[in-house]
Amino acid sequence: MTDLQAIVDDIHRELAPRFGEGKVADYIPQLARVDPKQFGMAVVTVDGAVHLAGEAEKAFSIQSISKVFTLTIALGKHGEAIWNRVGREPSGSAFNSIVQLEHEHGKPRNPFINAGAIAITDLVLAGHTPKEAIGEVLRFMRFLADEEDIVIDRDVAQSEQATGYRNFALANFMRSFEKLSHPVEHVLGVYFHQCAIAMSCRQLARAGLFLAASGTNPLTGHRVVSHMRARRINALMLTCGHYDGSGDFAYHVGLPGKSGVGGGILAVAPGKASVAVWSPGLNRNGNSLLGSIALEMLANRTGWSVFAA
Ligand code: DON
Numbered sequence: 001m002t003d004l005q006a007i008v009d010d011i012h013r014e015l016a017p018r019f020g021e022g023k024v025a026d027y028i029p030q031l032a033r034v035d036p037k038q039f040g041m042a043v044v045t046v047d048g049a050v051h052l053a054g055e056a057e058k059a060f061s062i063q064s065i066s067k068v069f070t071l072t073i074a075l076g077k078h079g080e081a082i083w084n085r086v087g088r089e090p091s092g093s094a095f096n097s098i099v100q101l102e103h104e105h106g107k108p109r110n111p112f113i114n115a116g117a118i119a120i121t122d123l124v125l126a127g128h129t130p131k132e133a134i135g136e137v138l139r140f141m142r143f144l145a146d147e148e149d150i151v152i153d154r155d156v157a158q159s160e161q162a163t164g165y166r167n168f169a170l171a172n173f174m175r176s177f178e179k180l181s182h183p184v185e186h187v188l189g190v191y192f193h194q195c196a197i198a199m200s201c202r203q204l205a206r207a208g209l210f211l212a213a214s215g216t217n218p219l220t221g222h223r224v225v226s227h228m229r230a231r232r233i234n235a236l237m238l239t240c241g242h243y244d245g246s247g248d249f250a251y252h253v254g255l256p257g258k259s260g261v262g263g264g265i266l267a268v269a270p271g272k273a274s275v276a277v278w279s280p281g282l283n284r285n286g287n288s289l290l291g292s293i294a295l296e297m298l299a300n301r302t303g304w305s306v307f308a309a
Contacts, residue, residue, distance in 0.1 A: 002302055004273075005051045008041055011297045012053035015039065015290055022281020022289030025261035030159035031061060034262075036281045041294055042201035045273040046213045052202060059198040060278050061156050063260030064095065066137070066194040067117040068237065069207070073140055074111075074123040075229060082123055085179065086116040088236060095243045095261075095286055096166050098173065106177025110240040112258065115170045121191045122180045130186045134193045141197055144207035146220055150199055157196035164192065195260075204266055204276035211237075211256070211268045234268055238306065245285030245292075252296045254305035259287040267295050269304040 019037045026032035040055035074082050091109040093100055101108060101115050108116035125133045134152070142150050160167075171184040180187055199207070209217055215230035216223045225233070237256035242249040249257055255275075257267040263280035265288050275298065279290035299305060 004043055004045070004049070004302070007298065007301045008043055008051045008053045010301075011294050012039065012041060014297070015294060018290060019279070020281060022279070022283060024263070024280045025282060025286070027163070028156065028160050028261070029163060030153075030156045031262060031280075034060070034280045038278065038280060039290060039294075040201040040276075040278040042205040042276045043273050043298070044202070044205040044209055044275075046209065046218045046271065048219050050202065055278070056201040058278075059200050059203075060264055060280070061153060061195070061260070061262035062197050062199050062204060062264055063195045063262040064112065064117070065204065065258050065260040065264050065266050066197055067112050067120065068211075068233065068241075068258045068266065069140060069144070070117065070120050070124050070137060070194055071111045071236070072225060072233060073137065074120045075225070075233075077126065078123055082111075082120065085119045085123065086111050088240075090239050090244075090246055092244050096170070098166070098170055101170065101173055106174045106179040108174075111236065112240045113243065114167055115174060118167065118171050118187055118191055119174060119179060121194065122182055122187045125182050125187060125190055130189045133190045137190070137194045138197065141199065141207055143222075144210065144217065144224065145199070145203040146206060146217075147203055150197065150203060152193050153196045153198045156198075157192045160192045160195065161189070164188065167191070201264070201276040201278050204264065205274045208266045208268060208274040208276070212270055212272060212274045234270060234306075237268065242287050243285055245283065245287050248285075249287070249292060253292065253299050254307050255295070255299060256306065257295065259291070261286055263288045263291060265291040265295060269299075269302070270306065272302070272304050
C-alpha cells in the first residue's frame with residue numbers, strides 16, 4: 001500500500017532547498033508582499049484520509065482557482081446555456097490576454113482565462129446584487145470545504161480593484177460586444193472578491209473533493225454536481241486550467257488542475273484524491289513553479305494520472 005503521508009513529507013523535504021524560487025505576482029500590490037519562501041501541500045483522499053505537509057493550514061489568496069467554483073455555480077444556474085457566452089478551447093495565450101477577444105467578437109475562449117471567468121461571474125450575478133453574489137460564492141466554498149472559517153481578504157480585493165486596469169479593459173471590451181449583462185463595476189466587484197477568498201491547502205483540497213468523486217462529496221454525502229458534470233469540469237481544468245502552460249502541466253502531471261496567481265494549485269486525481277499545493281513563486285505562465293513540481297513528484301510517486309491505469 002502506498003504510504004501517502006511519507007510521499008507528501010518527502011516532497012516537502014526534497015523541495016525545501018528550493019523554497020523561494022519563482023516570482024511572486026506583483027501586479028496585485030497586496031500579493032507582491034507575500035513571503036515567497038512558503039510552501040504547503042494537502043492531499044485529501046476520497047475515503048477521507050488527510051495528508052498535510054508544510055504550511056498546509058495557512059490561508060492564501062486562491063485567485064483564479066475560484067474560477068472552478070464560479071463555473072460550477074454558473075452551470076448549476078444556467079446549465080449548458082453558459083456555452084453561448086464562453087468557449088471550451090484552450091487559449092494558447094496568457095491568462096489576461098486581450099488580443100483573442102477582439103478576433104472572436106468578445107466571446108472568451110474558455111471559462112478560466114480572465115475574460116472567460118469575468119463572463120462566468122456575470123452569469124453568477126444574474127438575479128442578484130453584487131453583495132448577494134459574493135455571499136453565494138463564499139457560502140458555496142464554506143459548504144464544499146464543510147467549514148465556516150473561510151473569509152475574503154478585503155485588502156487583496158481592494159488592491160486588485162484599485163489596480164485591475166487590464167480586467168477593466170477586458171470587461172469593458174466584452175460589454176462593448178454586449179457580452180456582459182451587468183455593469184462592468186458590478187461584475188468586477190464580484191470577480192475581485194471571489195479571487196480574494198483566502199483558504200488553506202487543506203480547505204481547498206476538501207472543497208475540490210467532489211471533482212475527484214464523481215460529483216458527490218464523499219465525506220458529507222452531498223451531491224454537488226452530476227457525474228457527467230464533474231467529468232466535464234475536470235476536462236476543462238485539464239485543457240485550460242493552466243492557460244498556455246496547460247499542455248506542459250498535462251505532460252508533467254497528467255491530472256486536471258487549476259492554478260492561481262497567489263501560488264496555489266488545485267489538482268484532481270479522479271477516484272483517488274483532491275490535492276492542493278501552495279508556493280507563491282510563479283513560473284513564466286503565472287503558475288506556481290514549485291507547486292507544479294510538487295504535483296509532478298506526487299503523480300510520479302503515486303502513479304496517479306488520467307492517462308494511464
Ligand atoms: O484577475 C486576475 O488577474 C487575478 N485576480 C487572477 C488571475 C490568476 O490567478 C491567474 N492564474 N494563474
